Amino acid sequence: MNTNQLMNLSDQNIASTYSRFPIVIVRGDGCIVWDSDNREYLDFVGGLAVCNLGHCHPNIVKAIKEQVERLIHVSNLYYTEPQTKLAGLLTKKSFADRVFFCNSGAEANEAAIKLARKYGREDKGNERFEIITMTNSFHGRTMATITATGQEKFHKGFEPLLPGFIYVPYNDVEAVKNTIGKTTCAIMVEPIQGEGGVNCPSDSYLKELREICDKHGLLLIFDEVQVGIGRTGTLFAYESYGVQPDIITLAKALAGGLPIGAMLAREEVAGSFTPGSHASTFGGNPVVTAAALATINTILNDGVLRNCIEIGGYFFHELDKLRGKYPFIKELRGKGLIVGIELEFDGGDIVKRCLERGVLINCTMGKILRFLPPLTVTKAEVDTMVSVLDDSFSEI
Numbered sequence: 298m299n300t301n302q303l304m305n306l307s308d309q310n311i312a313s314t315y316s317r318f319p320i321v322i323v324r325g326d327g328c329i330v331w332d333s334d335n336r337e338y339l340d341f342v343g344g345l346a347v348c349n350l351g352h353c354h355p356n357i358v359k360a361i362k363e364q365v366e367r368l369i370h371v372s373n374l375y376y377t378e379p380q381t382k383l384a385g386l387l388t389k390k391s392f393a394d395r396v397f398f399c400n401s402g403a404e405a406n407e408a409a410i411k412l413a414r415k416y417g418r419e420d421k422g423n424e425r426f427e428i429i430t431m432t433n434s435f436h437g438r439t440m441a442t443i444t445a446t447g448q449e450k451f452h453k454g455f456e457p458l459l460p461g462f463i464y465v466p467y468n469d470v471e472a473v474k475n476t477i478g479k480t481t482c483a484i485m486v487e488p489i490q491g492e493g494g495v496n497c498p499s500d501s502y503l504k505e506l507r508e509i510c511d512k513h514g515l516l517l518i519f520d521e522v523q524v525g526i527g528r529t530g531t532l533f534a535y536e537s538y539g540v541q542p543d544i545i546t547l548a549k550a551l552a553g554g555l556p557i558g559a560m561l562a563r564e565e566v567a568g569s570f571t572p573g574s575h576a577s578t579f580g581g582n583p584v585v586t587a588a589a590l591a592t593i594n595t596i597l598n599d600g601v602l603r604n605c606i607e608i609g610g611y612f613f614h615e616l617d618k619l620r621g622k623y624p625f626i627k628e629l630r631g632k633g634l635i636v637g638i639e640l641e642f643d644g645g646d647i648v649k650r651c652l653e654r655g656v657l658i659n660c661t662m663g664k665i666l667r668f669l670p671p672l673t674v675t676k677a678e679v680d681t682m683v684s685v686l687d688d689s690f691s692e693i
């Protein structure tokens with residue numbers, strides 16, 4: 298099958314939920330992917346914050362190979378070693394005491410929403426079920442998580458939505474205070490809004506949310522699906538901001554490219570889940586958890602977090618120079634290696650120009666170019682990215 302035949306067949310048979318770029322990616326290594334014509338691309342999309350160790354990292358490949366030859370799957374009715382070890386590592390390295398494993402970010406958030414409701418109903422015997430989330434947030438595509446998502450465009454056509462969610466503007470503490478009622482059980486927030494345009498918290502925002510939750514007995518849920526697993530320069534994003542939530546959700550980069558989700562909670566909160574409360578057939582499968590163990594150990598032991606901070610800082614600095622050169626750059630924002638450039642116009646054209654020059658980048662919310670390279674990216678690769686962006690901007 299040649300490239301055009303493959304793209305045509307895909308367009309005919311796969312649900313048309315994605316608008317795709319006209320390339321077929323066949324191979325990856327580090328920050329580079331190759332298409333079916335053997336053309337090379339520098340990948341600053343990174344599977345949208347999945348490939349934090351780049352493509353086909355040898356430690357992940359080895360862990361997956363060893364595990365698939367031993368045991369691919371058993372039911373969660375039985376114990377397995379990789380799942381147990383991963384839960385042990387996640388709880389050792391975080392504030393949390395318990396982990397629920399699932400298969401995606403949306404599922405991790407579903408688990409968090411269910412746990413918050415159950416805890417809210419059981420705690421102090423109150424009927425508390427309402428969750429405050431933020432406008433421009435993104436929490437997934439299931440019915441509960443599109444409802445949690447504070448963006449109308451994801452709701453359209455799927456109404457009626459679930460009851461029990463209220464939206465307030467991100468970075469607005471007063472709006473949260475004014476919205477809390479007798480039925481509120483939790484506040485759910487991305488430490489940095491990813492899909493919503495790389496919106497970063499003000500210095501005090503997350504700390505103030507913690508104080509509000511403590512004052513009113515609410516759970517603080519951090520959706521770290523996009524910014525967890527080293528993206529901001531610490532293993533978990535909450536560490537970068539010095540604020541401890543009650544629940545975090547993880548997915549994307551956790552298993553280095555295999556599908557996984559996880560919800561982590563404090564013991565007292567997690568106690569509201571008992572046998573039968575929640576479940577997942579594939580959640581915490583031996584292969585994905587073996588891959589996740591290799592991913593986290595590599596991130597922690599191979600200088601990846603240091604690289605993320607150093608190269609992230611360098612990238613930001615170089616992009617800042619472009620800001621001086623091109624007045625249509627409205628703002629540059631980010632932390633570690635999640636970086637956004639807000640343009641005055643739609644960024645789709647720039648994405649296309651970069652692709653033509655052999656560099657993959659993403660655009661979100663229309664005008665925000667988003668960069669999510671592997672955390673192992675080098676200075677030379679950043680230089681290539683910045684020079685391609687410079688060339689593309691210069692044509693506008």
Ligand code: PLP
Pocket residue numbers: 400401402403404406435436437438487491492520521522523548549
């Ligand atoms: N939460 C956040 C912050 C995300 O960025 C995403 C996906 O982009 C999700 C949840 C949903 O994750 P998934 O696509 O794995 O269901």
